[in-house]
Amino acid sequence: MSWTVFFVAIFSSMLINNVVLMKFLGVCPFLGVSKKTGSALGMSAAVMFVMVIAAFVSYLLYYLVLVPLEIEFVQTISFILIIASLVQLVEMIIKKISKKLYKSLGVYIALITTNCAILGIAVENITRDFAGQYGLFPGLAVAVTTAFGAALGFGLVMFAFSTIRERLEGANVPEAWKGVPVSLITAGIMALAFAGLGGIVG
16 A cells, blocks of 8 residues: 555545535534634644544444444444543643633534534545455554544634634625625635535546
8 A cells, every 4th residue: 555545535535525615514613613713723623633533443443343243333323422532531631721722612622522524534434444445454544544634624624714704804894794694605615616626636
């Protein structure tokens, strides 16, 4: 297995199949925590930590525990429990390191637990059968790389969207478009731009 596989996995999951703009997963924090760049970056870092670790643990759990025991049908609830445990860990770390960031993220820290982007990537890694394509542990490396790329993509659009929203605060926007309407229009234009990258990597 060459390094090209990992490059394609990162590039594809980060830009071409962006988890927010192309798959419409994780839209709640995308709209809710993107008013300020600092909060957006903090949320992105927390999501990256949880997404990568969750992809690693859920992959091993599925192939080393659920498949041998023939209880693959509990994969979703198992993955949710893994994500919930990781979010509790992240919440404690953020609360200890930065009280300001903890307050600015507020309820959205807990919402990482139900962030469908994290669960979506964990499930997709199983659905795409990396273990069947590359072998168990090389497949694990590809799955984690894919999760890392997806997290980078999430952080990229969160940062870009937050900077645009900060600029829009001082822009001369028609009264009927202020707030959520112009934010949704901006998100739609960003999605169109990302859609233009489709087909670069086969």
